[in-house]
Each structure stands twice: as C-alpha cells, then as structure tokens.
Amino acid sequence: MSLHSWGRLPGAPAAAELALAERTAPLPAADGSLLPYGNGRSYGDVCLNGGGMLLRMRGLDRFIAFDADPGADFGVLRCEAGVLLADILDTFVPRGWFLPVTPGTRFVTVGGAIANDVHGKNHHGAGTFGCHVLRFELLRSDGSRRVCSPTENAGWFAATVGGLGLTGAITWAEIRLRRIDGPLLAVENTRFAGLDEFFALNAAAEARHEYTVAWIDCLAATPRGIFMAGDHLAADAAQDAARSAPKKPLSFPFTPPVSLVNGLSLRAFNRLYFHKPLPARATQDYAPYFYPLDGILHWNRMYGRRGFYQYQCVVPPAARGAIDEMMRAIAASGQGSFLAVLKTFGERTSPGLLSFPMPGITLALDFPNRGAGTLALFARLDAIVTAAGGRLYAAKDARMPGALFRRGYPAFAEFTTYLDPGFASDFWRRIKE
Amino acid sequence: MQKVLIIGATSAIAEATARLCAARGDALFLVGRKAQRLEEIAADLRVRGAAQVDCAVLDATDRAAHAATLATAESALGGLDVALIAHGTLPDQKACEASVELTLREIDANALSVIALATLLGARFEAQGRGALAVIGSVAGDRGRQSNYVYGAAKGMVALFLQGLRNRLAKKGVQVLTVKPGFVDTPMTAAFKKGALWAQPDDIARGILAALAAKKDVVYLPGFWRLIMLIIRLIPERIFKKLSL
Ligand SMILES: Cc1cc2nc3c(=O)[nH]c(=O)nc-3n(C[C@H](O)[C@H](O)[C@H](O)COP(=O)(O)OP(=O)(O)OC[C@H]3O[C@@H](n4cnc5c(N)ncnc54)[C@H](O)[C@@H]3O)c2cc1C
Ligand SMILES: NC(=O)c1ccc[n+]([C@@H]2O[C@H](COP(=O)([O-])OP(=O)(O)OC[C@H]3O[C@@H](n4cnc5c(N)ncnc54)[C@H](OP(=O)(O)O)[C@@H]3O)[C@@H](O)[C@H]2O)c1
Numbered sequence: 001m002s003l004h005s006w007g008r009l010p011g012a013p014a015a016a017e018l019a020l021a022e023r024t025a026p027l028p029a030a031d032g033s034l035l036p037y038g039n040g041r042s043y044g045d046v047c048l049n050g051g052g053m054l055l056r057m058r059g060l061d062r063f064i065a066f067d068a069d070p071g072a073d074f075g076v077l078r079c080e081a082g083v084l085l086a087d088i089l090d091t092f093v094p095r096g097w098f099l100p101v102t103p104g105t106r107f108v109t110v111g112g113a114i115a116n117d118v119h120g121k122n123h124h125g126a127g128t129f130g131c132h133v134l135r136f137e138l139l140r141s142d143g144s145r146r147v148c149s150p151t152e153n154a155g156w157f158a159a160t161v162g163g164l165g166l167t168g169a170i171t172w173a174e175i176r177l178r179r180i181d182g183p184l185l186a187v188e189n190t191r192f193a194g195l196d197e198f199f200a201l202n203a204a205a206e207a208r209h210e211y212t213v214a215w216i217d218c219l220a221a222t223p224r225g226i227f228m229a230g231d232h233l234a235a236d237a238a239q240d241a242a243r244s245a246p247k248k249p250l251s252f253p254f255t256p257p258v259s260l261v262n263g264l265s266l267r268a269f270n271r272l273y274f275h276k277p278l279p280a281r282a283t284q285d286y287a288p289y290f291y292p293l294d295g296i297l298h299w300n301r302m303y304g305r306r307g308f309y310q311y312q313c314v315v316p317p318a319a320r321g322a323i324d325e326m327m328r329a330i331a332a333s334g335q336g337s338f339l340a341v342l343k344t345f346g347e348r349t350s351p352g353l354l355s356f357p358m359p360g361i362t363l364a365l366d367f368p369n370r371g372a373g374t375l376a377l378f379a380r381l382d383a384i385v386t387a388a389g390g391r392l393y394a395a396k397d398a399r400m401p402g403a404l405f406r407r408g409y410p411a412f413a414e415f416t417t418y419l420d421p422g423f424a425s426d427f428w429r430r431i432k433e
Numbered sequence: 434m435q436k437v438l439i440i441g442a443t444s445a446i447a448e449a450t451a452r453l454c455a456a457r458g459d460a461l462f463l464v465g466r467k468a469q470r471l472e473e474i475a476a477d478l479r480v481r482g483a484a485q486v487d488c489a490v491l492d493a494t495d496r497a498a499h500a501a502t503l504a505t506a507e508s509a510l511g512g513l514d515v516a517l518i519a520h521g522t523l524p525d526q527k528a529c530e531a532s533v534e535l536t537l538r539e540i541d542a543n544a545l546s547v548i549a550l551a552t553l554l555g556a557r558f559e560a561q562g563r564g565a566l567a568v569i570g571s572v573a574g575d576r577g578r579q580s581n582y583v584y585g586a587a588k589g590m591v592a593l594f595l596q597g598l599r600n601r602l603a604k605k606g607v608q609v610l611t612v613k614p615g616f617v618d619t620p621m622t623a624a625f626k627k628g629a630l631w632a633q634p635d636d637i638a639r640g641i642l643a644a645l646a647a648k649k650d651v652v653y654l655p656g657f658w659r660l661i662m663l664i665i666r667l668i669p670e671r672i673f674k675k676l677s678l
C-alpha cells in the first residue's frame with residue numbers, strides 16, 4: 001500500500017518508504033531526498049516526495065511527560081511527533097484537558113500540525129497551533145539535533161513551524177493543553193443569507209464565543225449558510241447533559257469508479273443541509289462538533305478515482321468584496337461542494353515564517369477533480385486572491401503556481417536559508433521557482 | 434486496578450496491551466531486553482494513566498535470572514493479578530534447516546524460555562489461589578508447515594504445555610489463556626507484504642483483555658482465524674504434505 005495524500009489525485013509519482021521508530025535514533029540513510037510523512041491528512045503534495053523517500057513518523061507515538069500545577073488553566077504535554085491528536089484527546093479529555101487549537105480532523109500527528117501550523121475554529125482568540133508549541137527537537141540530515149523554542153534557536157523555530165517538513169524532522173514536541181470542565185460544548189446555530197449577514201453575525205459572535213465557523217452553500221443564487229458558534233460547557237451546565245456512547249466510526253468501504261459528487265447530488269445535499277431542522281441551541285459532544293467528518297473514515301474515497309482538490313485562501317479583512325467575487329465565480333462555474341467553510345482569522349501573529357493564517361477572511365472549498373474545467377476555475381480564483389493581497393494554504397494545495405506562493409509569503413526568501421539540503425517534497429519542487 | 438506483569442514488554446502487541454491497561458489505571462511491571470526502550474514505554478504509560486510502572490531488564494533465555502526478576506516484579510507491584518508472556522522471535526526457517534544450533538536457539542527463545550517462566554508463574558498463582566496467566570502463542574502452532582515449522586513447533590509446544598497447566602490450575606481458580614494471533618502488523622513482520630488478513634497490534638491487545646475478562650482458555654485473534662485454522666487442521670496429512678504452505 002503506497003502512501004498518498006488526502007485528495008487522492010491520481011498520477012503522483014511514487015516514493016520509497018522509510019520509518020523512524022525511535023526518537024533517539026539517527027535518520028535512516030536515504031537514497032535521494034527525504035520528507036517526513038505524518039498521517040497524510042494534507043490534501044495535496046506537501047506530504048509527498050515522488051522519486052525520493054518518505055520518512056514515516058507515526059511510529060514515534062509515545063507520550064513523554066505531562067505536567068500541570070493543581071488548579072492551573074494550562075498543562076504541558078511532551079510527546080513524540082507521531083502522536084495523533086486523537087490519542088491526546090482520548091487520553092486527556094476524560095481528565096479535563098483539551099487541545100489549545102485543533103483542525104477539523106483529529107487524525108493528524110503533532111509533527112504534521114506543527115509543520116503546517118494548523119488553525120481551528122478559535123483562531124480569532126487562540127491563534128495557530130504553533131502559538132501553543134513551547135519547544136521541539138529538530139533532527140536534520142547532517143545528524144544535528146536542536147531544541148527549538150521562541151527563545152532558543154528561535155530562527156529554526158520560526159522556520160520549522162509551518163515549515164512543511166523541509167527544515168528537518170521534528171522528533172518530539174512540548175505543547176500546551178488547556179483545561180476544560182468536560183467533553184461537551186454549547187453550540188449556537190444561526191442561518192444567514194448573504195455575506196453582509198455573515199459578517200454581522202461573525203463580529204458579534206467573535207466577541208462572545210471561543211469557536212466560530214460558518215458553512216456556506218456556494219451553489220445558491222445568493223450565498224446562504226449556517227453560522228455555528230461554540231463554547232466548552234462549564235461543569236454545572238454539563239451535569240445533566242449525558243454523553244452518548246461513542247459509536248464505532250463508519251468507513252467508506254471502497255473507491256467508486258466515478259465520483260459520487262456531481263452537480264445534482266451537491267445541490268440536493270446543500271438544499272437539504274440548509275433546510276434541515278436545526279436547533280438554535282444545542283449541547284454536543286466535542287467529537288461531532290469539531291470533527292464531523294471523522295465519523296466516516298475514508299470519506300475522501302467518495303470522490304472516486306480522480307480524487308479531489310481543496311482550495312483554501314485568506315484575504316485581508318477589508319477584502320470582503322473578494323469573497324463575494326469568488327462565491328460568484330464558483331456559483332457561475334457550477335462546481336463546488338458541500339464542504340465550503342468561511343471563517344475570519346484574528347490578529348494574533350502566526351509564529352512560522354510560512355504560516356498560512358494572517359488577519360483576514362478565509363474560505364475553503366472542496367472540488368471534485370474534473371480536470372481542465374476545475375483548474376480554469378482555480379486560475380480565476382487565484383486572480384481574485386492575488387488582487388486582494390491574499391494567499392493560499394499549502395496544506396490544501398496541489399496546483400498553485402509557484403509565483404502565487406512566493407508572492408503570498410513575504411518571508412519565503414528567509415525561509416530558504418533554513419532548508420535541510422537532504423529534504424524535499426513534490427510541493428517544494430513545484431513552487432520553489 | 435490490576436497488578437500486571439508483562440514479559441517481552443517492548444513487543445508491539447505487548448505495548449498496545451499495556452496502553453489499554455494504563456488507560457484503565459492498572460499498575461504495571463515491564464520486563465524486556467532493552468533498558469532505554471522500556472523506560473520510554475514506562476514514561477508513556479504513566480502519562481496514559483497507569484497507577485505505577487516499573488521495569489526490569491531480562492533476556493528471557495537467561496533462565497538463571499527468571500526467579501529473581503519475578504520476585505522483583507511481585508514486590509514492586511505488591512502482588513500479582515495478571516502475567517502476560519509476549520516475547521518471541523520469528524526464525525529464518527531456511528537458516529534453521531542449515532543449523533541445528535540456530536534451530537535450538539529459536540526453540541529456546543520461543544518455547545523453553547516461555548515454559549520456564551510459565552512454570553514459575555503457574556506455581557506462584559497456584560499458591561495464591563487466583564490470578565491469570567496469558568501467553569502469546571500463534572496460529573502457526575496449530576500445524577507444521579514447511580515455511581516455518583521451527584517457529585510453529587515452538588508455539589505448538591507452548592500451547593500443549595499451557596493446556597496441561599490449565600488442566601492443573603483450573604481447579605485452583607487460576608486462568609491460563611493461550612493467545613493465538615494470526616498475521617499482525619508489527620516489527621516482527623516488517624518484511625512481509627500486508628493484505629486483508631492483517632490485524633493491528635491494538636486489535637490483538639483488545640482481544641487479549643476481552644479474553645482475560647471473559648475467563649477464556651484459548652483465543653484466536655482476530656476471531657476468524659479459528660475457522661481458518663480449523664480448516665487447515667482438517668486437511669488430511671497425505672494431502673497436506675504435498676501442499677506448499
Ligand atoms: C477533514 C480534514 C479537515 C481539516 N481541517 C483543517 C483545519 O481546520 N485547519 C487546518 O489548519 N488544517 C486542516 N486540515 C489539514 C491538516 O490539519 C493538515 O494537513 C495537517 O498538517 C495534517 O497532518 P498529518 O499528520 O496528516 O501530516 P501530513 O499530511 O502527513 O504532513 C503534513 C506536513 O507535515 C510534515 N511533517 C509531518 N510530520 C513531521 C515531523 N515529525 N517533522 C517535520 N515535518 C513533519 C510533512 O512533511 C508535510 O509537509 C484538515 C484535513 C482534513 C483531512
Ligand atoms: N506479528 C505477528 O504476526 C505475530 C503472529 C502470531 C504471534 N505473534 C507473537 O506475538 C508476540 C509478540 O510479537 P510482536 O508481533 O509484537 O513482535 P515484536 O514487536 O517484534 O516483539 C517481539 C518481542 O520479543 C522480544 N524478545 C525476543 N527475544 C527475547 C528474549 N530472548 N528476551 C526478551 N525479549 C525477547 C523482543 O525484544 P527486543 O525489543 O529486545 O528485540 C520484542 O520486543 C510474539 O510471541 C510473537 O511470536 C506475532
């Protein structure tokens with residue numbers, strides 16, 4: 001079984017595999033370039049290295065230590081880089097601790113979360129995952145090991161957070177966990193029509209709620225959607241809300257020969273989703289709230305053998321018009337998906353040289369791979385993003401032109417001075433020049 | 434909280450089992466060959482919630498050291514509820530055919546060392562009138578096949594020994610569990626191509642704890658191997674000997 005990324009686009013050249021099974025062991029001798037591979041939850045090619053070698057990191061899956069002062073709001077977890085966020089949650093939620101930042105799937109490794117400097121629904125308050133990374137060890141192909149933190153080897157820290165695995169392998173990391181009173185969240189759902197309504201709701205919600213995100217239907221004539229705000233529930237409120245037993249996840253059992261996601265099923269799905277009876281307020285377990293798709297393992301297979309793309313951009317706060325323009329371009333193209341997500345990023349500075357989040361508005365959409373038509377739509381969206389002074393998220397990308405990346409990330413040149421000469425990726429070869 | 438001793442604790446299946454024990458708050462004593470690896474596993478298990486974790490270094494074929502190691506474990510744990518013997522090696526069958534020396538070493542690693550430990554642990558549990566001894570055998574012990582009969586013979590010997598021990602200790606309130614995994618994706622089988630029949634160490638670990646809780650005697654893991662091995666055992670020898678299994 002060869003390693004692939006989440007988008008399952010066909011034609012990615014194969015890479016040989018190696019594994020790092022002990023954090024104190026040297027990097028295995030590589031025949032060609034190396035690239036750490038976490039859990040392959042990146043959509044495009046940041047975790048692929050065709051013609052080179054992938055270094056599987058999942059074997060480094062041990063906790064090392066956990067320290068918290070009694071009554072403290074934060075604890076410090078030290079663990080190996082291949083530990084899954086899911087493993088942290090399984091172990092720590094029952095004890096009243098939660099991740100400070102989590103992406104929309106819990107099946108990512110700590111190393112992968114750092115290397116893409118991932119964000120979650122609380123970005124407006126908490127910043128990126130990297131904001132909560134205290135230290136880590138970086139192992140390079142010259143055999144050197146550096147402990148990096150915002151104050152120690154700070155340059156290496158900034159290059160490696162969001163560094164796409166290109167500065168070396170992270171062997172272990174120390175991250176903050178935050179206190180919670182229990183596994184439940186209080187959730188508020190509000191339907192909206194039009195972007196103005198979204199921005200009004202969002203401005204009010206960000207001041208009051210820890211988590212905010214909106215699902216939008218980009219196939220409707222005017223964009224409409226559901227705004228979802230959430231907060232960890234305090235102990236007293238949680239008392240009578242009993243937790244339902246966790247179900248064994250369903251799995252998408254096979255890869256259908258053609259995509260099940262076509263215009264017809266999408267429109268129908270979006271209409272149903274928008275109109276489904278929706279409690280204005282609800283209490284929900286953290287898993288379905290944060291990870292709605294983790295309930296169906298391998299849901300990416302429903303896009304068929306041709307795979308799919310995700311397009312995620314961020315534009316500055318003032319560029320609301322750009323979002324509107326993109327939505328119209330997508331609606332006009334008739335492409336698009338039920339996974340369209342709109343959120344605003346806050347002011348907190350991202351710690352990585354190549355971190356994606358910057359203050360502004362982020363839009364993420366999945367598109368089944370329909371070849372040239374899909375790529376043409378992306379070119380239109382790229383133009384809108386560029387004009388607005390925005391950029392795209394490498395973790396979701398499989399096709400952006402190199403110039404777009406280099407222009408979007410002003411620290412690109414500085415980053416290149418930290419590259420490990422023994423490391424490379426398909427993504428890097430594609431965008432570096 | 435159970436007091437659990439694991440021999441061969443650096444094995445992937447053993448570690449997966451230890452994690453489940455840790456998560457439910459057990460006290461653990463880990464025995465294996467590699468001191469540093471044991472310490473790393475112990476630290477992990479403490480974070481996962483183990484009430485207590487200690488380690489001792491032992492090469493299981495060093496029979497002279499068995500009694501002392503078991504005594505250390507028992508006093509560190511303050512008693513003993515469950516012992517899991519997990520260590521094993523996968524012999525190079527072809528190399529064994531060319532070397533009596535190697536064959537006997539593999540039989541020692543997979544059978545004699547296990548029988549020695551099971552003898553001491555069996556006596557311990559018998560004396561206290563309770564406890565559970567779980568030993569990881571293999572489906573390979575159910576029938577001799579040309580591709581790995583040194584390993585199979587060792588695992589088969591262990592299964593027969595445990596059957597007798599069980600027969601003796603059943604009257605004393607002691608559980609003796611023979612675990613027979615099929616193909617498991619672990620370092621032992623790193624060189625094999627993995628297909629649909631392959632299980633993960635965590636699947637086997639869950640099966641072991643479930644079988645212990647259910648007071649089972651023999652468990653195939655995953656369960657479908659019971660049927661596969663039944664069919665394999667039923668093939669008449671005159672036909673079986675001509676197959677290339
Ligand atoms: C359903 C779904 C929802 C998602 N939601 C979000 C979201 O809300 N926000 C968000 O930000 N992202 C999101 N993502 C993307 C995902 O969080 C990132 O792609 C994440 O980095 C994947 O981690 P991974 O462990 O699978 O790493 P991989 O995808 O395997 O690798 C990612 C990168 O990390 C590098 N890497 C991995 N391990 C190491 C290591 N030990 N040392 C150095 N480099 C390493 C790799 O080389 C690669 O460049 C989502 C993905 C999915 C599938
Ligand atoms: N994997 C399978 O498909 C499979 C199938 C059926 C049965 N089994 C059985 O399952 C058990 C666990 O194996 P595994 O699959 O988890 O493989 P593994 O990870 O390779 O574990 C084997 C372990 O045995 C230890 N060991 C070997 N000789 C030893 C000795 N003389 N003294 C102490 N420890 C020794 C090794 O210790 P070191 O770390 O020091 O090397 C290693 O930790 C074994 O009994 C194996 O036969 C495995």
